[in-house]
Amino acid sequence: MKAIRITTEQEFEAASRIRKVVFCEEQGVPEENEFDEYDVDPSTDHILVYVEGQPAAVGRLRVVGDAGKLERICVLASHRKYGLGKAVVEKLESLAMEKGLKKAKLNAQVQAENFYKRLGYAVVSDVFMEENIPHVTMTKEWA
Template sequence: MKVVEAKGAELEEAFQIRREVFVEEQGVPLQDEFDGYDEPGAAARHILVYYEGQPAAAGRLRWLGDTAKLERICVRANLRKFGLGSVVVKSMEQIAQREGFHKAKVHAQTQAQNFYEKLGYRQVSEEFMEDGIPHIIMERTL
């Protein structure tokens, strides 16, 4: 397994995983999945995880005030049993800590609540809809 901060061709691989998971699998409109934070020069950082040499999982990290916001965390469907989602989250948390952040948050799909709870996140909002999918905000101290 290898984790990289995605740039160039690696960034395109991360975007392809996001298209597969969010657009094709979950039905998120393409124009909603990709935004200004995905443009060249944007402040967001992108993570790509390779499993057995193949691009397997991705995530995006942004800074909101004193909080690191973990976003677009996804794993290819056929690779979800290998703990790669946890690798993405922990990798982004490590970057945030190196940058001096002590708090992280995520807009978690409600079906992933238990996944985030196992990683130390706690629910801090009521359920809300985002792109037709139920979400909650979850936070943790880093």
């Protein structure tokens, strides 16, 4: 397994394919809502996780206020339960730390809430709907 910061169009296309499969095909998010202006913003960092040379998981990081906002985290169904989600989160947190940020936040699907709690995140909101999927906002701080 190797987690990298996306630097080429080919890597971004691979990440986009994973997002389409997971969010659009599996979860029913319209493609026009999945992809937004932050995807092409040069200040947004995107990461890709490879397993045996094949793209398998993705995520992105934006700076929002004083926090790193972790977004679009997903793992192909064939690669779930192998720690790739944790690898995505750790890589995004590492990039946030490199930017001098001391905390991260994310909007987690409720079904993934316990996953993020195990990684040190705490719920800071009530449940809300995003793309007809229940979510909560979660945060984590580090020294």
